[in-house]
Amino acid sequence: MPINYYIFLSLTIFCIGIVGVLTRRNAIIIFMCIELMLNAVNLLLVAFSKMHHLQQASTSAMAGIDGQLFVFFIMVVAAAEVSVGLAIIVMLFRNVHSVDVNFLNRLKH
Amino acid sequence: MRLGACLLADMQIASSLLTNMSVTQILFWLLSILAVISAINVVISKNPVYSVLWLIITFFSISGHYILLNAQFLAVVNIIVYAGAIMVLFLFVIMLMNLNKELEPQKHKWLRFIGVIAGGSLLLVMVAALKDAESAKQMAQVKEGDIGLINYLGNVLFTEYVVPFELSSVLFLSAMVGAVVIGKKE
Numbered sequence: 001m002p003i004n005y006y007i008f009l010s011l012t013i014f015c016i017g018i019v020g021v022l023t024r025r026n027a028i029i030i031f032m033c034i035e036l037m038l039n040a041v042n043l044l045l046v047a048f049s050k051m052h053h054l055q056q057a058s059t060s061a062m063a064g065i066d067g068q069l070f071v072f073f074i075m076v077v078a079a080a081e082v083s084v085g086l087a088i089i090v091m092l093f094r095n096v097h098s099v100d101v102n103f104l105n106r107l108k109h
Numbered sequence: 110m111r112l113g114a115c116l117l118a119d120m121q122i123a124s125s126l127l128t129n130m131s132v133t134q135i136l137f138w139l140l141s142i143l144a145v146i147s148a149i150n151v152v153i154s155k156n157p158v159y160s161v162l163w164l165i166i167t168f169f170s171i172s173g174h175y176i177l178l179n180a181q182f183l184a185v186v187n188i189i190v191y192a193g194a195i196m197v198l199f200l201f202v203i204m205l206m207n208l209n210k211e212l213e214p215q216k217h218k219w220l221r222f223i224g225v226i227a228g229g230s231l232l233l234v235m236v237a238a239l240k241d242a243e244s245a246k247q248m249a250q251v252k253e254g255d256i257g258l259i260n261y262l263g264n265v266l267f268t269e270y271v272v273p274f275e276l277s278s279v280l281f282l283s284a285m286v287g288a289v290v291i292g293k294k295e
Contacts, residue, residue, distance in 0.1 A: 001133065001134070001137060001248065001249050001251045002246070002247070002248055002249070003244070003247045003248065003249045004239075004240075004246075005137070005141075006249055007239055008236060008239075009141050009144070009145070011232060011235050011236060011239075012145055012148075012232065013144060013145065013148050013167075015228045015229070015231055015232040015235075016145070016148045016149055016151075016152060016228070017148070018227075018228045018231060019152060019224055019225055019227075019228035019229075020151065020152035022223075022224030022225075022227060022228060023152070023220070023221045023224035023225065024152065026157060028157055028199065028202065028203060029151075029152075029157060029160055031199075032151060032160060032161065032164050032199065033151070033152065035164065035191070035195070036148055036151060036164065036167065039167070039168065039171050039187075039191070042171070042183075042187075043171055043174055043175075046174075046175060046178055046180050046183060046257075047178065047249045048249075049180075049256065050178050050179075050180075050249045050250045050251070050254060050256075051247050051248065051249045051250070053250055053254050053256050054247075054248060054249070054250040054254070055247065057254075061255075062256060062261060062265065063256075064256055065256040065261060065262065065265050066265075068180055068182075068183055068256065068257060068262060069262065069265060069266055069270055071180075071183055072183065072186065072262075072266070073270075073273060073277060075186060075187070075190050075191070076277045076280070076281070077277075077280070078191075078195070079190060079194065079195060079281075079284075080280050080281055080283075080284035081284075082195050082198060082199075083198070083284050083285065083287075083288045084284050084287050084288050084291065086198055086199070086202050086288075087287070087288040087289075087291040087292040088291055089202065090202060090205070090206075090292055091291055091292060093206050094294075099206065
């Protein structure tokens with residue numbers, strides 16, 4: 001499968017995530033769009049690792065395995081991020097009774 | 110009558126296209142279309158619960174892509190961690206807040222339009238830039254290659270990457286403490 005296809009698929013999903021972050025006001029949906037972007041990047045990392053593996057297969061058998069480990073670490077960081085972020089959203093909801101990000105502008109005052 | 114003939118010709122073209130494609134390619138296109146459609150639905154659904162469910166479908170199709178690339182460990186971890194743990198957390202928070210009615214005020218129509226234009230231009234620029242890139246001619250190895258198997262991944266993870274692995278456990282601990290401290294009622 002040409003690497004081109006994977007690049008364009010990940011770009012499409014990443015840009016859908018960006019449009020979601022820019023256009024929605026619900027904090028939880030903005031958060032889910034960030035997860036969508038992380039997953040697009042993960043897919044591209046795996047595709048590049050397989051591309052590298054195919055290129056370097058003659059020199060070393062384990063070429064390209066770093067890419068898949070990076071995906072593993074990205075998942076770890078994403079899980080930690082989600083736990084803290086959802087705690088912040090719950091605290092926000094308890095204080096202002098809304099998850100509308102426009103309410104966050106009171107941080108200015 | 111002509112419409113029927115056209116339809117028949119179209120179907121013949123489609124079936125010849127399908128027979129020319131291998132199973133891997135058919136699966137790739139099916140999973141890609143599913144991923145993109147469900148990703149779009151995450152953004153446009155009004156109800157946050159439906160957004161979560163569409164996001165779960167997106168994660169499953171991305172896991173399908175991992176299996177296609179023979180990254181089996183990552184496919185399983187993706188399903189367990191994302192679709193199993195993170196999305197359930199999202200669902201719980203949404204149901205805890207009782208947000209499943211459509212009370213959220215929409216953003217201004219202009220702002221939404223500008224957001225779509227901005228994201229679309231980013232997509233356009235990146236596709237135009239990468240379309241003719243030299244490295245884009247390479248192939249990605251599908252359905253073979255051993256590097257995605259747990260045996261090899263574990264060997265490298267616990268020898269070369271053991272320090273980041275231990276650091277990530279510290280990160281998890283601090284995230285847990287942080288979540289409890291932030292979420293605690295005072």
